[in-house]
Amino acid sequence: MSGGWFEDIEIGSHRVLGSHTFTQDEIIAFAKKYDPQVFHVDPEAAKHSMFGGIIASGWHTAAMWMRLAIESRKTSGGGGLARAGVSPGFEDMRWLKPVRPGMTLTYSTEVIQKVELKSRPEFGLVKSRNEGRDEDGELCFSFIGKGFVPKRPKGETS
Amino acid sequence: MDLQKFEDFPVGRVIDCGTYRVTKDEILEFARQFDPQPHHLDDEAGKKTMLGGLSASGWHVCAIAMRLFAEGVVLNADNKGGAGAREARWMKPVRPNDLLRMEAHVVEAKPSQSKPFGFVTFECRIFNEREQVAMVSMTPIIGRRA
Numbered sequence: 001m002s003g004g005w006f007e008d009i010e011i012g013s014h015r016v017l018g019s020h021t022f023t024q025d026e027i028i029a030f031a032k033k034y035d036p037q038v039f040h041v042d043p044e045a046a047k048h049s050m051f052g053g054i055i056a057s058g059w060h061t062a063a064m065w066m067r068l069a070i071e072s073r074k075t076s077g078g079g080g081l082a083r084a085g086v087s088p089g090f091e092d093m094r095w096l097k098p099v100r101p102g103m104t105l106t107y108s109t110e111v112i113q114k115v116e117l118k119s120r121p122e123f124g125l126v127k128s129r130n131e132g133r134d135e136d137g138e139l140c141f142s143f144i145g146k147g148f149v150p151k152r153p154k155g156e157t158s
Numbered sequence: 159m160d161l162q163k164f165e166d167f168p169v170g171r172v173i174d175c176g177t178y179r180v181t182k183d184e185i186l187e188f189a190r191q192f193d194p195q196p197h198h199l200d201d202e203a204g205k206k207t208m209l210g211g212l213s214a215s216g217w218h219v220c221a222i223a224m225r226l227f228a229e230g231v232v233l234n235a236d237n238k239g240g241a242g243a244r245e246a247r248w249m250k251p252v253r254p255n256d257l258l259r260m261e262a263h264v265v266e267a268k269p270s271q272s273k274p275f276g277f278v279t280f281e282c283r284i285f286n287e288r289e290q291v292a293m294v295s296m297t298p299i300i301g302r303r304a
Binding site for chain 2: 030033034035036037039050051057058059062063064066067070085086087088089090091092093094095120143148
């Protein structure tokens with residue numbers, strides 16, 4: 001893999017990561033394990049909830065962002081966050097619109113900030129704004145991601 | 159048991175959300191489905207990263223936090239869903255067989271100006287047997303007393 005070092009990442013670079021259609025079965029399977037609230041696990045009871053039907057756990061929506069980010073990394077060559085691996089966390093995750101069975105979210109990422117790290121001089125921190133939008137382009141999900149990206153070792157030219 | 163209301167969550171209240179044993183199989187299963195990076199799938203690959211060994215995906219840690227938060231807080235409350243998560247900090251690696259324990263601290267309680275509910279922000283602190291490994295903030299929307 002060439003490029004993809006911290007130095008190569010450009011603020012403003014934007015990438016569509018891919019799309020995923022959420023099925024009712026996978027929404028329920030995830031929620032039974034990790035988020036067993038009625039509006040995530042029980043289609044009948046969910047009808048009487050404030051959501052009027054089953055919706056995906058916000059954490060399921062978030063985990064799917066990660067999967068598509070990884071898949072996209074494999075095909076993106078050295079660009080974007082290709083070398084990113086370890087993250088110290090995230091900020092400002094918003095679940096703006098319920099994700100219902102059959103909905104397709106298209107996820108994207110945009111580099112918004114690069115931070116030098118005194119504590120880890122061989123890495124830089126890259127912040128990204130990440131989104132999931134529905135078929136009408138409406139924003140359903142967003143957060144600010146953070147990832148440690150290695151700096152180009154001395155002597156490497158690409 | 160009556161569901162707890164917004165007023166039952168004053169700033170400073172701490173709720174013990176119980177424990178969760180993280181198995182290697184579950185770490186691998188979650189990673190294959192959502193976060194197939196080498197350090198979440200393979201011991202040797204993990205040793206070569208700053209994590210120093212196989213560790214759970216941070217998203218998996220968030221999902222476990224949600225499970226503990228559901229059992230400790232929202233399933234017992236007049237919960238109307240979550241608007242988001244202000245922050246998560248993945249501080250230390252979560253390893254196979256770690257027994258995680260979570261405390262949910264109320265750090266903010268903001269009533270809606272116009273609606274009969276309020277936003278309660280919890281700082282969920284997650285520990286293994288040795289130290290704090292993560293913090294996930296959760297902000298459920300909880301109904302107010304009539």
